[in-house]
Amino acid sequence: MAKPNPARRAREPVATVSLPRPDDQFQRLVEAVRDYAIISLDPHGRVVTWNTGAENITGHAAEDVLGHSVSLLYTPEAIAREWPMEELATAASEGRVEDEGWRVRKDGSRFWANAIVTAIRDEDGRLTGYSKILRDLTERRRHEEEIRASEERFRLLVEAVQDYAIFMLDPEGRVASWNPGAERIKGYRASEIVGQHFSRFYPADRIASGWPQHELDVAKKTGRFEDEGWRIRKDGSRFWANVVITAVHDATGELRGFAKVTRDLTEKQRVEALEAEGKQINEFLAMLGHELRNPLAPIRNAVAVMGAKGTPDPTTAWARELIERQVGHLSRLVDDLLDVGRITSGKITLQRAQVDLADVVRRAVEAARPLHDQRRQTLEVDLGTEPQAVEGDATRLVQVVLNLLGNAAKYTPEGGHVWVRLRRQGNQAVLSVRDDGMGMTADLVPKVFDIFVQGGRSLDRSEGGLGIGLTLVRRLLDLHGGTITAVSSGPGHGSEFVVRLPLAKGPVAEASGPSPAKAEKVRARRLRVLVVDDNADATESMALLLGLWGHDVTTAKDGAAAVAAARREHPQVVLLDIGLPGMDGYEVARRIRADAETKRAVLIAMTGYGQAEDRQRAHAAGFALHLVKPVEPDALRRALEVIDHGSMIVAQRP
Numbered sequence: 001m002a003k004p005n006p007a008r009r010a011r012e013p014v015a016t017v018s019l020p021r022p023d024d025q026f027q028r029l030v031e032a033v034r035d036y037a038i039i040s041l042d043p044h045g046r047v048v049t050w051n052t053g054a055e056n057i058t059g060h061a062a063e064d065v066l067g068h069s070v071s072l073l074y075t076p077e078a079i080a081r082e083w084p085m086e087e088l089a090t091a092a093s094e095g096r097v098e099d100e101g102w103r104v105r106k107d108g109s110r111f112w113a114n115a116i117v118t119a120i121r122d123e124d125g126r127l128t129g130y131s132k133i134l135r136d137l138t139e140r141r142r143h144e145e146e147i148r149a150s151e152e153r154f155r156l157l158v159e160a161v162q163d164y165a166i167f168m169l170d171p172e173g174r175v176a177s178w179n180p181g182a183e184r185i186k187g188y189r190a191s192e193i194v195g196q197h198f199s200r201f202y203p204a205d206r207i208a209s210g211w212p213q214h215e216l217d218v219a220k221k222t223g224r225f226e227d228e229g230w231r232i233r234k235d236g237s238r239f240w241a242n243v244v245i246t247a248v249h250d251a252t253g254e255l256r257g258f259a260k261v262t263r264d265l266t267e268k269q270r271v272e273a274l275e276a277e278g279k280q281i282n283e284f285l286a287m288l289g290h291e292l293r294n295p296l297a298p299i300r301n302a303v304a305v306m307g308a309k310g311t312p313d314p315t316t317a318w319a320r321e322l323i324e325r326q327v328g329h330l331s332r333l334v335d336d337l338l339d340v341g342r343i344t345s346g347k348i349t350l351q352r353a354q355v356d357l358a359d360v361v362r363r364a365v366e367a368a369r370p371l372h373d374q375r376r377q378t379l380e381v382d383l384g385t386e387p388q389a390v391e392g393d394a395t396r397l398v399q400v401v402l403n404l405l406g407n408a409a410k411y412t413p414e415g416g417h418v419w420v421r422l423r424r425q426g427n428q429a430v431l432s433v434r435d436d437g438m439g440m441t442a443d444l445v446p447k448v449f450d451i452f453v454q455g456g457r458s459l460d461r462s463e464g465g466l467g468i469g470l471t472l473v474r475r476l477l478d479l480h481g482g483t484i485t486a487v488s489s490g491p492g493h494g495s496e497f498v499v500r501l502p503l504a505k506g507p508v509a510e511a512s513g514p515s516p517a518k519a520e521k522v523r524a525r526r527l528r529v530l531v532v533d534d535n536a537d538a539t540e541s542m543a544l545l546l547g548l549w550g551h552d553v554t555t556a557k558d559g560a561a562a563v564a565a566a567r568r569e570h571p572q573v574v575l576l577d578i579g580l581p582g583m584d585g586y587e588v589a590r591r592i593r594a595d596a597e598t599k600r601a602v603l604i605a606m607t608g609y610g611q612a613e614d615r616q617r618a619h620a621a622g623f624a625l626h627l628v629k630p631v632e633p634d635a636l637r638r639a640l641e642v643i644d645h646g647s648m649i650v651a652q653r654p
Contacts, residue, residue, distance in 0.1 A: 037134035040120075043127050045070050045088050057113075057136045059106035070132065073103045075110065091117040092127055100137065112141040165262035168248075171255050173198050173216055185264050187234030198260070201231045203238070219245040219258055228265065240269040292334050293608035293629035294535055300327050300630035301541030307633075308548040325370075331630055350393040350479055354504050357388040357397070357429045358422055364401035365420065371409045372418060379405075381420045388422060388429040389504040392480045400476050403469040404433040404497050411495065412437030427503050434496040440488035448486050449474040470497075477501070527551045527640060530571035532562040532588065533606070534580055538629075542575065545633065551640070559583025563591050566598045573640065578607040578618070586621040593622040604639060606631055 030038050030051050037054035039047060046069055050062040058073060065072065071084035078084065078101065090097045096118045103113040114135045120128050165182035167175055174197055178190035186193075186201060199212035206212070206229070219225040224246050231241040242263040248256045306320045365381055372379045390397075408418045412435040419434045440448060449470050470486075477484050482501040488494065529551045533539040536557065543553040554569045556562040559580045566574060574592065578585035585605060592598045605618040605626045618626040625639055 035135070037132075039070065039132040039134070041070055041088075041130040041132060043129055045084065045130070048129065054134070057105075057111070057134060058103070064106070073134075075102050075104055078102075087115075087117055088130060091119045091130060095119055103134070111136050111138045113137060163263070165260075167260055169198055169216075169245075169258040169260055171257055173212065173258070176257060182262070185233075185239070185262060186231075192234075201262075203230055203232060206230075215243070215245055216258060219247045220255060223247050231262070239264050239266045241265060292330070294538070296327055296331060296334075296630035297533075297606070297608075298535065298537035298541040299323065300331075300633070301538065301545050303327065304633035305541060305545050305548060308545065325374075327630060350396060352391055352393060354389055354391055355394045355397065357390050357431065357501065358383040360394055360397045361401050361420060361422055361431065364398045364405060367398075368402055368405035368409065371406065375409055375412070375414045375416075377409060377412055377415065378417045379420070380417065383420075383422045384424070386424065388424060390429055390480075390501045391504045392501070396476050397480070400473050400499070401431070401433075403473050404499075407469055407497075408433055408435040408437065408495075411435065424503065425500075428500045429503055431499040431501075432496060433499075434494065436494040439491045439493040439495055440486070441491060445486050445488055449484070473497075527573050528554075528569060528571045529640075530554050530556065530562065530565055530569060530574045530576075530601075532556045532559075532565075532574065532580065532585070533577040534558060535577070538577075549637065549640075559585070559588045562588050563595075566592050566601065567595065570597065571601050573602045573604065575604050575606050575636075576623075578605055578609060578614075586617060589618075589621040589623055604636075 030049075033051055033053045034056050035053055037057045038049075038051045039054055040049040042048055046067055047065045050060070050065055055061055060072075069084070071079055074084050087097055087099060096116065098114070098116045100112065100114050102110045103115075104110055114137050116133045118131045120131060122128050163181060164179075165185045166179045167182050168177040170176050174195055175193050178188070178194055182193075183189055197212075199207050202212050215225050215227065224244070226242070226244045228240065228242050230238045231243075232238060242265050244261045246259045248259055250256050303320055303324045306316070307324075361381070361383055365379065369379060405418070405420070412418060417436050419432070421432045421434075423430050474484055477499060480501060482499060484497060484499050487496045487498070529546050531539055531542050531546070531553060532555070533542070534557050539555045539557060543555050546553045554565055554571065556565045559582055562574070562576065562580075563583075565571075576585045576588060580588065585607070589603050589605075592601055592603065603621075603623045605623040606629060607614065607618075607626070608629045615626045627635065627639075
C-alpha cells in the first residue's frame with residue numbers, strides 16, 4: 001500500500017473533522033501563548049487548531065492552514081524523504097517524538113525549530129490525532145553556530161602555530177589537547193601524551209621538589225603563572241622554556257582546567273649567554289692587554305737605552321736586536337688580540353680617507369722585510385705602474401697587508417719565496433700574497449679565517465702565533481667593503497691570499513703634509529719632562545732614555561707626588577701613566593690643567609689601555625696625546641720634537 005503524499009494533501013480541500021470541543025478556558029490559555037506554536041492535528045496530519053504563537057512564528061493565519069497538511073511547514077528536502085509522515089508514524093507508535101530541524105515560514109524563509117509531537121488517544125486507545133508544539137530556536141542556533149565557528153577558527157589557529165606549544169590541562173594537570181607546535185617542541189604526538197600528567201616535561205629534580213604542582217597552585221590562586229627554566233623533550237634532551245599557565249573557569253567560576261603556552265628559548269638563551277661571555281672576554285682582553293703591556297714598556301725602554309748608548313760588542317748588539325724584535329712581536333700579538341675583540345663588539349672605528357693601496361703595500365713591505373730577511377726568504381713585490389685609490393683607513397690597511405706578509409713568512413720555510421702583486425681589475429684593486437710554503441689541506445681552506453684556527457703545527461710551535469691574524473684581516477676588510485679568499489693546491493704546494501677592495505672614484509688625493517720618513521727633522525729642544533708611573537722599572541728606564549736624548553727628567557710614582565712635582569718643577573711635558581694608585585692619571589691631568597702654574601704643560605698619556613673609549617677619556621681629561629704601552633721610542637721622539645712653547649702639534653699620529 002502506497003504511503004500518502006503530504007505535499008499533495010497540503011493542497012486538498014478542507015475536510016470536516018469532528019473532535020471533542022476543548023474547554024473554553026483552556027482554549028483561551030493556548031490562544032494567548034505567543035512564543036510557542038501549539039497545533040492540534042487529526043490522525044492524517046491535517047491542522048485542526050492553530051494558536052496565536054503558530055501564526056506569530058510561521059506567518060500563516062489560521063484560515064490559511066486549517067484542514068491542510070502540516071507538511072506545509074517542512075522544507076522540500078524533508079518532504080522529499082517523507083519526514084512529516086514518518087514523524088507522525090513514530091509518535092503514533094512510541095507516543096511521542098522530539099526533533100530539531102529547519103522549517104519554512106509563509107514567506108519562504110527558514111527557521112530552526114524544536115518540535116514535539118504527541119499522539120492523542122481516546123479512552124479505548126484509538127488514535128484521535130496529535131498535538132504539536134513548535135519553538136523557534138533560530139537565534140539560539142545562530143549563536144551556537146557562531147560559537148562553533150569561533151571554536152573552529154581558534155582550533156585552526158592553534159593547530160597552525162608551530163613556534164609555541166599550546167595545550168590544555170584538566171584540573172589535575174593531565175594533558176587534554178595538543179597542538180602541532182607542542183609536538184614539534186616537545187617531540188610527543190597527541191596520541192602519546194593526551195591523558196598523561198604534564199610533570200613529565202620537567203627535570204627529575206624539579207619533579208621531586210613538587211614544582212609542577214606549585215605552578216598549578218599559583219595559577220589556580222592568582223589566575224596566571226609564568227616561569228622560565230629547563231624542560232625535557234621526549235628524547236630526553238633539555239630545552240630552555242618560557243612557560244605561561246592560565247587557569248580556565250566556566251561561567252559559574254568552577255575550575256575547568258589550565259591553558260598552557262610554552263616557548264622554546266634555547267637559542268635566545270644561547271645568544272644571551274654568548275653576548276655575556278663576549279662582554280666578559282672583551283673585558284678580560286682589555287685587562288690582559290694592560291697587564292702585558294706594562295712589563296713590555298720598561299723592556300722596550302731598556303732596549304732603546306742600549307741602542308742610544310751604542311756598543312762595540314757584537315754579541316751585546318745581537319742580544320739587543322733580538323730583544324727588540326721579540327718585544328715588537330709580542331706587542332703585535334697583543335694588538336691583534338685586542339683588535340679582534342674590538343671588531344667583534346663593534347667598537348672599532350675606521351679613520352677613512354682616500355689612500356693609494358700601492359703606498360699602503362710599500363709601507364707594509366718595509367715593515368715586514370726584516371722578518372723575511374731573517375728567514376732568508378725572497379720577497380718579490382710587483383705593484384704595477386698606476387696608483388690604486390681606495391677609501392679606507394691607511395693604518396688598518398697596512399695592518400691587513402702586514403698580517404698577510406707575516407703569515408706567509410711564518411708558513412714558508414727558510415730560503416722560500418713570497419710574491420706580492422697588485423693590479424686593477426674592473427672597479428676593484430686586487431692584491432695577491434702568494435708563497436711556496438707548507439700550503440693547506442682542502443678542509444682547512446674554508447676555515448682558515450675562523451678565529452684560533454691554524455695550519456698544521458709541530459710540537460715546538462716554532463711558527464708561533466695565536467690563530468687570530470687572518471681573522472683580523474677578514475674582519476678589517478669587511479669593514480672596508482672588501483673581501484679575501486684563500487687558495488692552496490694542498491700541503492707542500494704553498495698558499496695564496498687574494499684581497500679585493502673597491503676602487504675610489506677620482507684620482508688619489510695628495511697627502512696633507514710630508515711623510516715621517518721624508519720630513520725634515522724638527523730640531524729638538526732640551527725639555528723639562530716629568531715621568532709618572534707606579535712601575536719603578538718603567539719610570540727609571542724611561543727617565544734614563546729621555547736623559548740620553550738630552551732632556552731634564554723628574555719622576556713620580558703616584559698621583560699626589562705627580563701633582564706636587566708639577567707645581568715644584570714646572571715641567572713642559574708630563575708623561576703620565578693612567579693606572580696610578582690612589583689618584584688615577586685622569587684626575588692628575590685635571591688638577592695639572594686647573595693649576596695656573598702648570599696648565600701649560602703638555603700631557604702625554606702612556607697606558608696599557610688602548611681602546612677607543614680610553615682615547616676619548618684621555619682627550620676629555622686634557623691629554624694632548626695618548627700612547628699605548630710599550631711606547632715606540634721613535635714615536636715618542638717625534639712627539640717631543642714637535643712641542644713648541646707649551647703647545648703640541650702632531651703631524652701624524654705616532
